[in-house]
Amino acid sequence: MRFAFTEDQLLFRTTVREFLEKECTPADVRAAWASASGWSTERWAKLATLGVTGLTVPEDHGGLGMDELVLVLVLEESGRAALPEPIVATTAVGAPLLRDVGSEDLRERWLGAVSAGRAVLGVGLASLPYVDHAASADLLLLQRGDELHAVPRDEVTLVAQPALDGARRLATVEWEPGAATRLATGERAVWAAEYAFDRGALATAAQLLGVSQQLITMAVEHARHRVQFGQPIGAFQAVKHMLADALLQLELARPVVYRAAYSVARAVPERPLDVSMAKAFASDAATLACRVALQTHGAIGYTWEHDLHLWMKRGWALAAAWGDAAWHRARVGAAVVPAS
Amino acid sequence: MDFELSPEQVAFREEVERFLDENDDPEVFDVTRENMAQIVDTPKKREFMRKVGDRGWLGITWPKEWGGQESDGVYEYLLNEALARRGGPQIGKGVGIIGKTILAHGSERLKREFLPKILRNEVEFAVGYSEPDAGSDAASMKLRATRDGDGWRLNGQKTWTTSAHFAEWYWVGARTDPDAPKHRGITLFLVPLDQPGITINPIWTMGDERTNDVFFDEVWVSDDYVVGEVNRGFQYISEALDLERFTMFTFSPIEQRMDVLREYVATETRDDQPLADDPVVRHDVARLATDCEVARVLGLRFVAKSMKGGAPPTTEASEYKLFATELSKRLANASMDIGGPGSQLRVKTEDAPMAGRAESTYRYTVIDTIGGGASEIQKNIIARRKLGLPKNF
Ligand SMILES: Cc1cc2nc3c(=O)[nH]c(=O)nc-3n(C[C@H](O)[C@H](O)[C@H](O)COP(=O)(O)OP(=O)(O)OC[C@H]3O[C@@H](n4cnc5c(N)ncnc54)[C@H](O)[C@@H]3O)c2cc1C
Numbered sequence: 090m091r092f093a094f095t096e097d098q099l100l101f102r103t104t105v106r107e108f109l110e111k112e113c114t115p116a117d118v119r120a121a122w123a124s125a126s127g128w129s130t131e132r133w134a135k136l137a138t139l140g141v142t143g144l145t146v147p148e149d150h151g152g153l154g155m156d157e158l159v160l161v162l163v164l165e166e167s168g169r170a171a172l173p174e175p176i177v178a179t180t181a182v183g184a185p186l187l188r189d190v191g192s193e194d195l196r197e198r199w200l201g202a203v204s205a206g207r208a209v210l211g212v213g214l215a216s217l218p219y220v221d222h223a224a225s226a227d228l229l230l231l232q233r234g235d236e237l238h239a240v241p242r243d244e245v246t247l248v249a250q251p252a253l254d255g256a257r258r259l260a261t262v263e264w265e266p267g268a269a270t271r272l273a274t275g276e277r278a279v280w281a282a283e284y285a286f287d288r289g290a291l292a293t294a295a296q297l298l299g300v301s302q303q304l305i306t307m308a309v310e311h312a313r314h315r316v317q318f319g320q321p322i323g324a325f326q327a328v329k330h331m332l333a334d335a336l337l338q339l340e341l342a343r344p345v346v347y348r349a350a351y352s353v354a355r356a357v358p359e360r361p362l363d364v365s366m367a368k369a370f371a372s373d374a375a376t377l378a379c380r381v382a383l384q385t386h387g388a389i390g391y392t393w394e395h396d397l398h399l400w401m402k403r404g405w406a407l408a409a410a411w412g413d414a415a416w417h418r419a420r421v422g423a424a425v426v427p428a429s
Numbered sequence: 430m431d432f433e434l435s436p437e438q439v440a441f442r443e444e445v446e447r448f449l450d451e452n453d454d455p456e457v458f459d460v461t462r463e464n465m466a467q468i469v470d471t472p473k474k475r476e477f478m479r480k481v482g483d484r485g486w487l488g489i490t491w492p493k494e495w496g497g498q499e500s501d502g503v504y505e506y507l508l509n510e511a512l513a514r515r516g517g518p519q520i521g522k523g524v525g526i527i528g529k530t531i532l533a534h535g536s537e538r539l540k541r542e543f544l545p546k547i548l549r550n551e552v553e554f555a556v557g558y559s560e561p562d563a564g565s566d567a568a569s570m571k572l573r574a575t576r577d578g579d580g581w582r583l584n585g586q587k588t589w590t591t592s593a594h595f596a597e598w599y600w601v602g603a604r605t606d607p608d609a610p611k612h613r614g615i616t617l618f619l620v621p622l623d624q625p626g627i628t629i630n631p632i633w634t635m636g637d638e639r640t641n642d643v644f645f646d647e648v649w650v651s652d653d654y655v656v657g658e659v660n661r662g663f664q665y666i667s668e669a670l671d672l673e674r675f676t677m678f679t680f681s682p683i684e685q686r687m688d689v690l691r692e693y694v695a696t697e698t699r700d701d702q703p704l705a706d707d708p709v710v711r712h713d714v715a716r717l718a719t720d721c722e723v724a725r726v727l728g729l730r731f732v733a734k735s736m737k738g739g740a741p742p743t744t745e746a747s748e749y750k751l752f753a754t755e756l757s758k759r760l761a762n763a764s765m766d767i768g769g770p771g772s773q774l775r776v777k778t779e780d781a782p783m784a785g786r787a788e789s790t791y792r793y794t795v796i797d798t799i800g801g802g803a804s805e806i807q808k809n810i811i812a813r814r815k816l817g818l819p820k821n822f
Contacts, residue, residue, distance in 0.1 A: 218770055251775040253788060259773075261780070317566040318822045325822075327805040376762065383795055387564050387803065388589050388640075391796045393633040401635075405765070405791065409773045415709060415766045 094162065102162040108139060109170035115396040121173035122255030122399075126225050128173040136174065137206025145184045150200035152184070156354035157288075161295040161346060168299025168407075171399050173256030175209050175222035181292035182285050183210030186230055187239070190273040190281045195239055199228055211242070211262075212289065214282050217411070219259040223247050230272070230285075231264060237278040238270040254406035284353075287364040290411040291353050294346045294364075294371035300404045301339045301371075301378035307397060308332060308385040315387075328385060335381040338374035345370050362424040369417035372408040379404045432726070434507075441504055445511045448484065452477060453515075460516030460685060461776050461786065463793035465638045467512075467519035467677065469553055470595050474518045478550040481508075487524050488548045491532060495544045506732045514681035521676035522592075523547045526669045527554050527600050530617075534657035534665055539619070543598075555622065557587040557601035557643060558666060565806050567602075568611045568663055572645060574603035574618070580651040581605070581618070583626075586644050589800075593629045593641040596622055602662050609660065617662035619654045636793045671743050673801050674750035675735075680728045683757055686790055687721050690714065690764050693783050699769060713763050717756075724753045744815040751807040754797035761791040 094102075112132055121128050136142050144160055146152025153159075160181060167176050184203050187196060187210070202208035211226030215233065223229065224247055229240045245264040252259045273281055309332055312323030322328050349367035352360040379401045383390045390397040408414065434442065449458075457477045459466055469478050481487060489505045491497025505520070512519045528547045531539050546552040563570040572585035583603055593599065599620040606614035622629070626648035632640050657665055694704045694714055704710050727749050734742045764787035765772045774781035776789035798804045812818045 248780075250780060251778050252773045253775065253792075254773070316562070317564060318569075320822060322565075325805070327808065380758070380795070384798060384803070384805075387799050388559070388796070391634050391636070391799070393635065398635045401795075406773045409765060409770050413766055413769065416769070419709070 094158070098159050098162060101159055102166060104139065105141060105163050105166045106169070108135070109166055109172065113170040113172055115171075115399060118171045118173060118256070118396075118399050127256045127258045128175065128222070128225065133174045133209070134206040136176075137204065140204075141176070142180055142206045143184070143200075143204025144180055145188070146200045146204045147188060150188075150196060151204035152200065157291065157350040158347075158354050161291070161350040164292050164295035165299040165302075168296035168301075168403070169303045171256070171300070171303070171403050175211075175225065177289060177292040177296065178212045178220075178222055178226070179203060179208075179210045182212045182289045183228075183230055185288060186212070186237075186281060186285045189284070190237065190277065191239065192272075195272070199239075202227075212285060213262050214286055214289075216286060217289075218261065219250055219252075220262050221257045221259055221410070223260040223262060224249070224258060229262060229264075231262065231266075232278070232282045233266050235276075235278050236266055236274050237272040237281060238264075238266050239272045240264055240270045244270070252406060253402045255402070257403075257406055257410075283361070286411070287353055287360055290364050290368040290417070291346070291349050293407045293411045294342075294349065294368040297371040297375040297404065297407050298339065298343055298346055300400050300407065301335070301342070301375045304375075304378040304382035304397070304400050304404065305332065305335050305339065307400070308335075308382040311386050311390075322385070331381050331384060335374075335378045338370075338377050342367070342371045342374040359424075362421060365412070365417035365420040365424070368412055369414045369421065372414040372417070375404040375408050376414075432729070434503075438503060438507065442507050442511065445486075445508055448481075449511060449515060449517070452480060458515040458517045460682070461789050462516060462638075463636070463682065463789060464678070464797060465591075465636060465793065466516040466682075467521060467679075468592055469518040469550070470592065475550065475553070478518055478520075481512075481520070482548055482550040487520060487550060488528075491524075491528065491544070491548075495532065495540060496548045502735055503732055506728075509676060510679055510681040513679035514685050516682070516685075519676075519679065521673070521679075522554055522556065523550070523552065525672050525676040526556070529672065530656065530665050530669050533668075534661075536653070536655075536657075538653055539656065543619070552598060553592060553596040554598050554600050555590050555592040555596040555641075555643075557590045557593075557599055559589040560586060561588050565803055567666065568615065570602055570604060570615060572601070572603040573607070574605045574616060574650075577649060580649055581616075581655075583618070583620070583645040583648040583650060586642065588642050589632070589640050590629075590643045591638075591640045593622060593643050594631065594639060598622065599627075599643070600656075602666055605662075606660050612663045613660055615662040615666070616659045617656035617665055618650050619656060620648065620650050624648050624650075634796075636796070670802060671746040674746040674807075675728070675731050677801060678750050678753050678797065680725055680753060683724060683753060683760060684721055686757075686760055686764070686786065687717060689783050689786050690717070690760070690767065693764075694767060697782065704767065710767055713767065717760055717763055720752075720756045720759070724749070724756055727752060744811055747802070747807040747810045750801060751804055751811070754794070755804060757790075757794040757797050761787070761794045765791055 140153045143152030144155050148154040208227045209225050211220050211223045211229040213220040213231040231238050245262050247260040250259040315322045346367040349363040352363040456473045488497035489500045490502050493499050509519050558567045560570050574581040574583050599622050601618050602615050605616040626646040628644040630642045697704050731745045731749050768782040768787040771782045772787035776785035778785045
C-alpha cells in the first residue's frame with residue numbers, strides 16, 4: 090500500500106492548476122456563463138494540448154491512457170476553478186465508455202477527436218433525467234433499458250432545462266433507438282452503463298472537493314480582512330469554528346474520494362459502494378462549504394458582482410447531479426445491510 | 430395559556446382571507462419572490478396596500494388619536510401572516526418599524542406629516558443602517574452629519590439599502606457626535622430620496638432582486654426631520670431591529686413551503702417508488718413539520734409578550750429570528766434533496782419538481798441568516814442578555 094500520489098501524478102496536477110489559474114479566472118468563468126454555449130472551445134483546445142481532454146483515452150488514440158487516480162486530481166482542480174467545460178461527460182465518462190464498448194470504427198472516429206479537443210461527448214443514462222452540455226455535444230451516449238446507443242446530436246431533439254449553474258447547461262433528450270446507433274446490448278450494456286454512472290458520480294465528487302476548497306479559501310480570505318467590532322471577523326470563535334467545521338468535512342471527504350478513484354480504476358468489486366460513500370460525503374461537505382462561505386461573507390457574498398456565487402451554484406448543482414447524497418446513502422445502506 | 434384564537438380573531442382571519450381572495454392578482458402575490466415579496470415596489474402593489482389601508486388594517490395597534498384602532502397586536506400578526514403566506518406585500522416596514530418608532534419617539538410634526546400617510550399607504554420608505562464598514566456592527570456607522578444652520582449636512586455612504594430605488598423617504602442613521610462612544614453619537618433622520626446630493630446605485634443579488642448603494646454628497650436635512658432626540662438614534666434603531674426580526678421574517682412562508690414539500694412527497698415517486706413510502710423522506714418531513722410547529726408557537730409567544738405594550742422583547746425576537754431562518758435553510762436543503770436532480774432547475778421551469786420552488790427557496794433563504802442580524806449575532810445577544818455571559822469585544 091502506498092497511501093499517497095506519485096510524483097508524476099502530483100506534477101500533472103500542478104501543471105493543470107497553473108494552467109487554470111491563468112486561463113480560467115473568475116472573469117473567464119463569467120464570460121463563459123454569458124456565452125451562447127456556456128463554455129469556451131478555445132480553452133478546451135488548450136486543455137487538449139495539455140493532455141487533459143484525452144486523459145482517459147488510450148495512447149493509440151492520441152490520449153494519455155491514464156486512470157482515475159490521476160483523473161481525480163485534475164477534476165479537483167477543475168472544481169477549484171469552476172471550469173465551465175464538459176470534462177466530466179467527455180473525459181471522465183464518455184471516453185472510457187466508448188473505449189470499453191465502442192466499435193473499432195467509433196473508437197477510431199471519436200476518441201482521437203476527444204484527445205485533440207475537437208469533439209465533446211454527452212452522456213444520458215437511464216438513471217439521469219438531464220444531460221449536461223447536451224447542446225454542445227457532438228455525440229451523445231444514451232441508454233434505453235439494456236441498450237446503449239451512440240447518437241449524433243443532430244439525430245435527437247433537445248429540450249433545454251434552465252438550471253442554476255450558468256455553465257452546466259442541462260437538457261432532456263428525446264430520441265429513438267435504432268440499429269445504426271447501437272453500441273451494446275444486454276448484460277454488457279448494463280455493465281457499461283453502471284460503470285459509467287459510477288465514473289460520473291466519482292468525477293462530480295472529485296469536482297466537489299475542488300469547489301469546496303475554493304469556497305473555504307475565499308471565506309477564510311474574507312474572514313481575515315473583514316473587520317467588524319474592531320477585529321477581523323475571523324477572530325470570532327463563531328466564525329472560526331464554522332470554517333473549521335467546513336474544512337474538516339472537506340478533509341474527511343478527500344481520502345474517501347481517492348479510495349473510490351482507486352476502486353473505479355482497478356475495478357474492485359466494491360466499486361459502487363466506495364463511489365456512493367464518496368459522492369454522499371463529498372456532496373454533504375460541499376453543501377456545508379456553500380453555506381459556511383456565504384455566512385462568513387455576509388451580504389457581499391450574495392451579490393451578483395461577487396464571485397462567490399459562481400462556486401456556490403456549481404456546488405449546489407453538482408451535489409444534486411449523478412445521484413445526490415440521499416440517493417447514494419440509500420445505495421450504501423443497501424450494500425452494507427442487504428434487505429431481508 | 431390558550432393556543433386557540435378567539436371567535437373575534439377567527440372572524441377577522443376569515444375576513445382577511447375573503448379580502449385576499451377578492452383581490453387575488455399574480456402581479457401582487459408571488460410566492461416565488463420568497464422573503465422579498467414583502468416589498469411594495471410596484472404601482473399594483475401600492476394600489477393593493479391602499480385598499481388594505483382603506484379597510485383600516487394598517488393602524489390596528491396604533492393609538493386612536495393617530496387614526497389607529499388600539500387593538501391587539503395579534504390582529505396585526507394575523508394580517509401580516511396572511512399577506513406573507515400568499516407572497517404578498519406586507520405591513521412590516523412602514524406601519525411596524527417606522528410608524529411605531531415615530532409614535533414612540535417622534536415629534537408632533539413628524540407624527541402629523543407621516544402617520545396619516547403611512548395609514549393610507551401613500552409613502553414608501555427605505556431603511557439605511559448598513560454601510561460598507563458597518564454590517565453586524567451597525568453602531569460603527571460613519572455617514573457623517575455636521576451642524577449647518579437649522580439642520581444638518583450629510584456626507585458619506587450607505588449600502589444594502591433595499592427599496593431606495595422606488596421609495597420616497599429614507600430612514601437613515603448618521604453620526605452626529607464622532608467623539609461620543611459609538612452607540613451614543615448616532616441620530617436618526619428622515620430624508621427625501623430625491624433630495625439633491627443623493628445618488629442611488631443598484632446592487633443585484635443572487636436572488637435576482639435589487640438592493641442599493643446610496644451616496645450622500647452635502648445633503649441638507651432640516652432639524653424638523655430628526656427622529657426623536659439627537660444622539661439617541663442607535664437606541665431607536667435597536668428597538669426597531671427587534672421588531673424587524675419578527676415582522677420581516679414571517680412564519681407563514683415557511684409553512685407554505687412546507688406545504689409544497691409535503692404535497693410533493695405525498696404525490697410523487699422516485700425510482701418508481703412513492704416518496705411517501707421512503708422512511709428517510711418520512712423522517713425528514715416529520716422533523717421539519719415539528720420544527721415548523723415550534724417556529725409557529727415561538728412566534729405566538731413573541732406576539733403575546735409584545736402585546737403587553739412597551740418595547741418588544743429582545744431575546745424572544747432573537748430566538749425566533751435565529752430558529753425560523755435556520756429552519757428556512759433546513760427546509761430548503763430538504764426540498765433540494767427530496768426533489769432530486771430536478772431541484773437544480775430554475776424556478777418556474779415547467780418540468781421542475783415543485784415548479785422549481787426548491788431552487789428559488791434555496792437561493793433566497795440562504796441569506797435570511799445574514800440580513801436583520803446574522804445568526805451569530807443573535808446567539809451573541811441571547812448569550813449576553815439572557816444568560817448574562819460576559820462580553821469579549
Ligand atoms: C438581501 C439583503 C437586504 C438588506 N437590506 C438592508 C436594508 O434595507 N437596510 C440596511 O441597513 N441593511 C440591509 N441589509 C444589510 C444587513 O443588515 C447586513 O447584511 C447585516 O447587518 C450583516 O452585515 P454584513 O453583511 O456586513 O456581514 P458582516 O457583519 O461582515 O458579517 C460577516 C460574518 O461575520 C459574523 N460576525 C460579525 N460579527 C460577529 C461577532 N461579533 N461574533 C460572531 N460573528 C460575527 C457574522 O455573523 C457573519 O457570519 C440587507 C442585507 C441583505 C443580504
